[in-house]
Amino acid sequence: MAHPLRGKAACVGLATAGCGEAHGRNAMELMVEAVHGALADAQIPLSEVDGVFAASAFYAMANMSLAEHLGIQPKYSNGSNIGGSSFMMHALDAAMALEAGLINVAVIAYGSNQRTAGGFKSISEPPPFETVYGPRNPITSYALATSRYMHQYGCTRDQLSSVAVSAREWAKLNPEAFSRGDLTIDDVSNSRMISDPLTKLDCCLVTDGAGAIIMTRADRAKDGPNTPIHMLGCAMEHHHRMISGMPDLTVTATAKSGPRAFEMAGYGPKDMDTVQLYDAFTINTILFLEDLGYCKKGEGKDFVTGGRIAPGGELPVNTNGGGLSCVHPGMYGLFVMIEGIRQARGTCGDRQIKDAKISLAHGNGGVLSSQVTSIWGRPETV
């Protein structure tokens, strides 16, 4: 029997705003600009929005700040923060609230001006029992995971670099991407070492940017101006907060969230036309491809080489250029979903995957901590 949430809610509008550098505009102004764009895209008036979902490193209660700035009084809202994957969790929560009849129109939004406001911004508390050793998170934690993966599976420095190079090849096809210049494996491997074995070019961008999506129930979605892209499946799991609490640094909770999302969707890994993964660091892409079942554990290092995940390769991964080359304004999850939904809509221009019907959008939060897998498809896939 189909899962009661399968396909019941759909994205009917989306927008991004201020990606890259947005001089002189604050995080909320960017978020609201994206909401305006998404509502215009959906042709739904602001007055009909009764569900608000947002998370931010700038606003402790982002859902309340956003609703106030918009001048609306939501019947249900959620500002829970599990890091960069918060927005997939919000989409799941919105689907539940829509299906339960608590709300009729949900907006999920994010905005950040971290780049032009001075750099990476975090509201994470210093991790107890780790802080004395001087970790510079998030990179220290991801570097530790990378060190273990390389040791355990013989992954090479250049294999890590392949992830960044493939992302850049996609970014070259995306006018919205921040970094679009030529990039070689040597460039990545030889860039400045930050936290061994991770170099500067293993790390995501630090940009400004905002995004928003509008979700409604499927019955209403079909009447809008856009092809509705239905949430076919979504599932989350987390098993630690600090990297020292991660049971196995080579296996993420994606190994649990992925199969449950596929089960809800009624589709498997091979059915995904595009795969969008939260690539905060190059190791992420490798671990998530393994944990989602695209290859066996330890084989991700080979899977990402030879252009297999680049344009024209076997599997289209991070077709916008990812957090590594497109945009990464602190929390990137919403942009992962937006790219997956845009691909399913068929509006991606030069980087469009032909006949794409279903996209996987996987979010990561904290230090490989929270994992949320979402699957989005066109009406004929429901």
Place this chain on the structure above:
Amino acid sequence: MPTDDYFSGPGPERQFHDFLAEGKFMIQRSKSSGNYNFYPRTLEPGTGAADLEWVEASGDGVVYATTVNRQRPEKGGDYNICLIDLAEGPRMMCRVVGIEPADVKIGMKVKAKVDKIGDQDAVVFESVN
């Protein structure tokens, strides 16, 4: 069932730091399961058993993962951060001292000592070869 005393007085974090100030590296063990845990907690992780007691760690460990945080010399230079698997089972973030940060290798056997990092008491490890 725990006595009322179990939840009275300083909590596990304070007690851990008080032990460190005495030069002792203490970890916790559940009386019912016999399993050890770190970092110091209120209940046994997973079971919720309110029966954790302090025991002195053997100090034996193996490096599970390691990195070098690169830093300009004038800011203090490069330093090691690693995850150590303790002989008793738990894993902790730590630093191996006494050798170059980049010479710390996964699988290396290490031994704990209580030292200072800056002005803070801290457990650090040394390579045993």
